[in-house]
Amino acid sequence: MAKRIDVSHLNVYYSNFLAVEDVTLAVEPKAVTAFIGPSGCGKSTVLRTLNRMHEVTPGARIEGKIMLDHEDIYGADIDPVNVRSTIGMVFQKPNPFPTMSIYGNVVAGIKLKKRTKRSELDDVVEASLRGANLWEEVKDRLDRPGSVLSGGQQQRLCIARAIAIQPQVLLMDEPCSALDPISTLAIEELIHELKQSYTIVIVTHNMQQAARVSDTTAFFNIAGTGKPGKLIEMNTTANIFSSPTEKATEDYISGRFG
Numbered sequence: 001m002a003k004r005i006d007v008s009h010l011n012v013y014y015s016n017f018l019a020v021e022d023v024t025l026a027v028e029p030k031a032v033t034a035f036i037g038p039s040g041c042g043k044s045t046v047l048r049t050l051n052r053m054h055e056v057t058p059g060a061r062i063e064g065k066i067m068l069d070h071e072d073i074y075g076a077d078i079d080p081v082n083v084r085s086t087i088g089m090v091f092q093k094p095n096p097f098p099t100m101s102i103y104g105n106v107v108a109g110i111k112l113k114k115r116t117k118r119s120e121l122d123d124v125v126e127a128s129l130r131g132a133n134l135w136e137e138v139k140d141r142l143d144r145p146g147s148v149l150s151g152g153q154q155q156r157l158c159i160a161r162a163i164a165i166q167p168q169v170l171l172m173d174e175p176c177s178a179l180d181p182i183s184t185l186a187i188e189e190l191i192h193e194l195k196q197s198y199t200i201v202i203v204t205h206n207m208q209q210a211a212r213v214s215d216t217t218a219f220f221n222i223a224g225t226g227k228p229g230k231l232i233e234m235n236t237t238a239n240i241f242s243s244p245t246e247k248a249t250e251d252y253i254s255g256r257f258g
Contacts, residue, residue: 002029002199003086003168005050006067011228012045015059020045021228023064025218027169032191032200034210034237037220037252042229043203044173046220050201051087051171052080068169085109087169088162093178094154096146096161102129103142105157109165124164132160133190152183156190163198170194172202176209188213207253211241219249 005027012020020042027033027050035043048054049062052073066073073083096105106125125142129135134156138149146157155175162170172191176184191200191213204210210217218234233246244250 001168002197003069004029005169005199005201006065007046007050008065008067010046010049010062010064010066012042012049012054013059013061013063014057018228021230023231025231025234027199027201028216029168029199030195030197031215032195032202032213033216033218034214035201035203035218035220036205036207036210037229037232038222039205040229041220041222043220045229046231047171047173047201047203048089050169051084051089053084053089055080085165086167087171088165088167089171089173090155090158090162090175092174094151094158096149096154096157098145098147100146101143102138102146102149102157105146106160106164108161128160128164129157131163131194132156133186133193134160150183152179152186155179155183155187159187159190159194163194167198169199169201172200174203174205177205184209207241211237217241219244219246219252221248221252 007023007025010020010023011018023046035047037043045054050066054060097108100108103125106128107121110124126135129138134153137153146154149157176187188209194200202213214237216234217237217240219232219240220229221232222229233244233249240249241253244253
């Protein structure tokens with residue numbers, strides 16, 4: 001079941017540097033939330049705190065709370081590995097495991113969690129690749145390396161790998177930035193389908209993409225070099241793009257800066 005995320009007074013530090021300051025927002029279930037804003041404003045940093053991926057950076061820490069439904073994902077008894085199973089992530093550059101087959105890529109996360117019969121894995125592979133709109137293109141070459149696929153296919157393979165472990169939330173960090181327009185369209189269409197089952201948060205530099213795929217948009221900004229990123233405004237995507245309440249949002253969307 002897709003879950004809601006509530007972020008309260010989030011500060012993100014890298015050692016002594018305050019990267020993001022006092023972010024409070026809600027991510028609704030079975031909807032797409034887009035994070036937009038200029039480079040360095042904290043979009044991807046906030047995204048990575050939502051499944052504790054930022055913790056792989058030495059010295060990273062947070063203040064504040066992030067709740068997945070009614071559970072604090074930073075609670076003392078919470079295993080970050082389990083958090084990342086519940087809140088999956090797709091990265092900017094397609095990153096299939098190069099030495100693994102297409103089949104092996106999809107089941108990699110499942111094998112880490114539990115022993116599963118081959119017949120069960122077969123079912124998961126087909127369901128996940130169908131969920132990523134990739135099954136018909138690869139069903140006859142599942143034993144081939146994932147690296148033989150095109151860039152767009154590799155990104156859909158990464159999405160299949162993410163949904164194979166049945167997360168409730170999918171985080172996407174600029175998933176189309178390395179793709180051509182046709183592959184980008186395929187991913188955008190897939191996002192529309194996936195939100196029927198998942199809560200989705202996408203970081204994008206492409207405002208047209210945010211307008212096309214998201215239900216809600218959050219605009220982040222930074223006051224200057226060395227200053228922390230901040231959430232400036234969050235609203236329905238229609239309102240953000242047609243009648244933003246903050247001048248900085250209007251200036252960014254209209255192309256006057258950023």
